[in-house]
Amino acid sequence: QETKTIGVSIPAADHGWTAGVVYHANRVADLLMKEHPGLKVVVKTSPDPASQANALQDLEVQGIDALVILPTDPDPLVNAIKEVKRKGTFVSIVDRAPSSNDNSVRDLYVAGNNPALGEVAGQYIKANTPDAQVVVIRGLPIPIDQQRQDGFDKGIAGSNVKVLDRQFGNWNRDDAFRVMQDYLTKYPKIDVVWCQDDDMAVGVLEAIAEAKRTDIKYIIGGAGSKDMIKKVMDGDKMVPVNVLYPPSMVGTAMELTAAAIYDQVPVHGTYTLDATLITKDNAKNYYFPESPF
């Protein structure tokens, strides 16, 4: 088989979910290289948009036939991605879409569905606790976080569900612990906590446990970390469900990209992954004990 190189640019493992991305990217890279003897897959991580733009340049210098990129922040990276695409490289964007997400930017878009992540959580709350008082812990102030919030608002629209507060927890356990503790001080009655990320859920649960508050019916995290899925599986009352937002989507994109450059199948356009609601019944399908996330 002819030699080809796929460059994979992903965010650095700065919290649990991105750690999962790194894990799956490396896992699939090994698989692909075994499958296609001439194929070289180079995985690079970057902590922020500016250094990811640099990483793209560096990958280009090495010479790549295809690029799989999960942008730290899509809009600032559009120009850099276009630069790669202009040279005829096959480009797949994963998860985070720039505002102008068309053929001039990429060939393939494998979408994690951020609005749906929020919407599914919202709908669950609307369905199960229609009069709930909810506190929300946000991630970092970047667009995907905003999309999740918008999705959530859409999910609870038309119900009596009331959002008491939204604060940033920076996708960090310690910050989430702090924010939750203060929520508990501030609001004598909270029904549901939506913290949209399983890392933050760890801190939230600990804060609730310490305060010995019983008014909170349940919390909803998100992304499907192994610890939280385990809790769902075990029927933990506080964690009845989780919303899947699999870090493995980067692997899916890499497999599709490899297929494209070896002309096995024509892959173009958008592949959207569902934001599946994980319940006690389907949880074991999503449980990967050996993943770091």
Added chain:
Amino acid sequence: MSGVPEGAKAPVLAAERVSKSFGEVQVLFSVDFDVRRGEVHALMGENGAGKSTLVKILSGFEQPTSGRILLDGDPVTMPANGAAEALGVVLIHQEFNLADHLTVSESLFLGREITRFGVLDKRSMKRQTRLILDQLGTSIHEDALISSLTVAEKQMVEIAKAISRDARVIFMDEPTAVLSRQETDILFGQVRRLRAQGTSFVFVSHKLDEVMELTDRVTVLRDGQWVKTAPTSVLDGEAIAQLMVGRELSTLYPAKHEPNVDEEVVLSVERLTTGYVRDASFDLRRGEVLGFSGLIGSGRTELMEAVAGLRPRLAGDVRIRGRSIASSDFRGAAREGLAYMTKDRKGCGLLLGEGMAVNLTLQSIERHVRNGYLDTRSEAQAVDRARRRFDIRVRDENVRAGRMSGGNQQKLLLAKIMELEPGIIIIDEPTRGIDVGTKQQIYHFIAALAREGRSIIVVSSEMTEIIGLCTRVAVMREGRIAGMLEGEDVNEQVIMRYAAGLSKAADEPLAARA
């Protein structure tokens, strides 16, 4: 003394009933003082009498609490922070006022750089710097960084800075404290030259002979009060000293006490070599006071720091009571009872931001440790003891060292070293900035130490001090010990001859003259 025209006797600058308080502490009490055109006016007084404060007030670095300042007879408010230079009033600070990262020529022109079309004219600034430095007969390079200069060289830069200004009045706060006789003579030459052109000087000094030699009038302060102003010609050293101290002084120097030839050798230095000092060898006996004389930059400080273990030696041996001390082992030497008192009290001697207690016990803190913790009461006792013993005068007990008067800082430094109760003491410039009264105390103190069986090395640029105190004198020149003088030979002429390279030690080849 000089041909000052009669009409020029009008005061240029005058203080009228000036008082000054720092917080609640009053340090000047309604002082009157004036400087006439073309005169050199000496300002004398004990340590802490308020000389520096008065001089700062007259040059705008401090504002008086009450009273007036008159410039050419008109009351003025002196602009702060050196801006008074624009009025022709310049101050050479008692403590250096130079920034380490600048070069000599940059320092000279700091704040009044010469520019051409907005660009620094480095060439012309360097040229002018060279000119002034040459006038002062110093070979300091105009591009040398201030941080690389010795204390004396820094003083020369300060002087150069002052005389390069087109000044009407120059205040010099103890400019000669760190200068040797040679440099002092050059400085006086410049002062006389400028005086002839009508510049006035205020000369603060503790060196009576210099005052007698150079000045036209003398004003004496005591405890912040004006005591007397009189033409120098009607006074003599003794009279001034008496005015300052308020009592009659006995002889300045105590009787010399020569140790027996068979006294134990406590310190022996053999062929010690550092970057600059070469092959220096000498012995020090128990109960001996050994002097080190020489010109600026002759390497005395470097030698002594190497002996004390503050600088690495390249070669040579230092033995204390026969025990060899490794190179750079300051603490090893200290354990053997050797103490070194630096002459750079601001840079190496005192923590200026801390009070007396912290400074006093810094080196001897072990003495105040009880069961693992510091006994602050015993520290306070040590402070009280030291203040009595060294006559440290402060008006506020908690004053930071940096705010004490120069002389009192020096006494505190001496006290700090003495807290160690060392057997061998190296004192670099023991009386830098110290008034006559205290000087006498310190001299007697040194002599008493020697009688107790301690050994002392005195490094000094004051020839009279060396001659008055020491039984043996080493003269250094260009990094070598040029001669070791004893008995009759310890006099000004012989020391000068060795220091200047006109006589040389027997075993040394004739030094090439530059």
Added chain:
Amino acid sequence: MTVGTEFSPQARRQRSWREIDLRAVAPFAALALLLIIGALVNPNFISITNLSNVATRSAFIAIIAVGATFVISAGDLDLSVGSMVAFVASLMILFMNSGAIADPSLMLAAAVALTLIVGSLCGLANGLITTIGRIEPFIATLGTMGIYRGLTTWLSQGGAITVKSAEQQALYRPVYFGSVLGVPVPILVILAVTLVAAFILYRTRYGRHVTAVGSNREVARYSGIGVDRVRMMAFVIQGLCVAIAVLLYVPRLGSTSATTGILWELQAITAVVVGGTALKGGAGRVWGTICGAFILELVGNIMLLSNFISEYLIGAIQGTIIIVAMLVQRSLARRS
């Protein structure tokens, strides 16, 4: 604290009350001001639960900042503490998970000992690089910051490291969540650490040497103080404090990750400076530091409890409050 200056007769004490005390009191005045503001913002604020939550939470930063007080007093700076927390915590949990010792309490004791040793070694490494390597502490510890963080990421493979045994978790949990006579353990630990630190800084030879080295290295050298040894020791103390903070941190969530302790170094340094210790080195104020750590935590708490601030603006308001607190301090100190 003025322990260091109260060696004296009456006159002296009076004077020091005026000059030194106002400066030392200033951070506490700022703290009081914040408490008043907080009480106005939300009635729950002043409740025992909330205040004890805040104090407990501030434990990590407070304890680390006590160590930073030593380093900063000695004229250095340590930017690596945040990632050192992550690194030391990772090693501690990995050791606890290794099952090297069967008995849980024995295992815990061994883990505690190991943590303290690792912390000190990390501090020592910083100290060696800055003193023997003669690299500016800012850069040296920025380097080790990268190193400790990188090693943590590698150990955790980017994910989290969690205490596996539930038994051990249960055994260890009270160290953060427990209380003695109604006072949460972390608050007691803060007090103990601060008392010891104040004793060392104000009442021992070493403390005096730290001040001397921080205010003028040359003077310290000419006074026979082993400057490098003193500085190195300060870094070791910092490492020890980080280890103590880790001992409290691990039982809280029972886990650590590559993001643990990010930006804690800036918070610790801020606490020290807000507490009145100058970054240039010299006199350190341990009690002020603790006060500074409380102030930082309180500011965040008040933000969250107040209802009228957009979540987007919290950072801006926090910055403003810190600046205002410093201005209050300055104007108080200048009064003296």
Added chain:
Amino acid sequence: MTVGTEFSPQARRQRSWREIDLRAVAPFAALALLLIIGALVNPNFISITNLSNVATRSAFIAIIAVGATFVISAGDLDLSVGSMVAFVASLMILFMNSGAIADPSLMLAAAVALTLIVGSLCGLANGLITTIGRIEPFIATLGTMGIYRGLTTWLSQGGAITVKSAEQQALYRPVYFGSVLGVPVPILVILAVTLVAAFILYRTRYGRHVTAVGSNREVARYSGIGVDRVRMMAFVIQGLCVAIAVLLYVPRLGSTSATTGILWELQAITAVVVGGTALKGGAGRVWGTICGAFILELVGNIMLLSNFISEYLIGAIQGTIIIVAMLVQRSLARRS
């Protein structure tokens, strides 16, 4: 002339020549070493494309670090530059999107002017707080760091701010991606900024005063230098440099967000220190700073081009390289 003072000026002069030059050359030696390592790691490394890529993207940090050289030389520190980039860039893009001026090139010119003004004002704010407010620059700029970042988050409502008009993007793009005679524009901008900065620092009265203020404030004050004015001006220069960096940053990505410029302040300071300027203030080395910025960017580039380092360990290796680079520098400087 006197006999005693004849230790030769020659000897002295030579000494100072040696001393100063080797120290200034040291960062360049470290740079050369890195280039060699890079060439060994990957043959593509030494290609013109790669090197010019690296130089081009070091532009942001390099230009900001030039400003930081002034602030640091004057004895201060500015931690707010990273968030200042985000804030200034947000305002610039918002203005461009506002459509206040119809003609695109005129609009662009106005936006550029606005950016420079806003940058200077941000710098001035920092300067006022540190000098008039008498707050340690570390804390003051940590405060404004929060403020600028918070305002950016608020302006962007947590999302990104993107240049809307494609026409304007096209017009503006060459400022980052274009080149003159084969040299990328950002490299030319670096050169221009550095030349001007070197001129100001070494050839003007103001530059001299910066050194004096940083070396010893009392001395500077006693020499009739307006210390606060000089420091304030240094902060303004820093703000201007940030604005220039923004002018290059916006055309590159055409957008900015609340996370833009995070940790750039540490990188800028590192560049300055690696370049040989002491954090304590005093002599600033503008060329060394540029060299430092290249070194930082090169380290990242080499990491990326080498394929044998676990991505988890990149941070650790980066930290190690910085420490080693400093050690190389020190040992070179000590040779003198």
